[in-house]
Each structure stands twice: as C-alpha cells, then as structure tokens.
Amino acid sequence: MNVLPGDMQRAAQLLDCCDYCLARARVDQFSRNLDGAERWVKEFLRCKRDLDELVRRKEEHDKLLQIVELMKERGIDIAIVMGKGNEG
Numbered sequence: 001m002n003v004l005p006g007d008m009q010r011a012a013q014l015l016d017c018c019d020y021c022l023a024r025a026r027v028d029q030f031s032r033n034l035d036g037a038e039r040w041v042k043e044f045l046r047c048k049r050d051l052d053e054l055v056r057r058k059e060e061h062d063k064l065l066q067i068v069e070l071m072k073e074r075g076i077d078i079a080i081v082m083g084k085g086n087e088g
Helices: 005-030 034-073 078-086
Strands: none
Touching (some): 034 078
C-alpha cells in the first residue's frame, strides 16, 4: 500500500474496515434490508475517504522529496532556503 511508513498500521485497519463494511452490506442486501446495506455502504465510503487521505499524504510527501532532490541537483542548499523563509 502506498502510504507513509508511520501510516501503515492505520491504513491496514482502514482496509480491513472497508472489507468488513462491504461484506456486511452484502449480507443486508441479501436479507432485503436495504437501509442496513446503505448504512454499511456509507461507512465503507467513510473508511475509503480516510484511506485515500493517507495515500494523498504519501503522494504529497513524495513530491516534496522530488523538489528537494531537484534543488540539490541544481546546487541549492535547502537549509539556507528554509532559513530565509523563517526570517521576518
């Protein structure tokens, strides 16, 4: 899964939640309990949205690393750039 190492455990929990919600929605659908199925689908979407957020954070992190590497390749000292941003 493409998430930050620190987010791996949370991502696995969210993936399990997605699986469980879909299974429960299916059970409710077969039982003709469409309101129950809808509740489980909404819960699935909540878990999926949270999982998507973790993936988005990793993508953003990777983009920042690419920018830092590009700056290093061009001889720009990132520490100096960061220090300039903290000045007044």
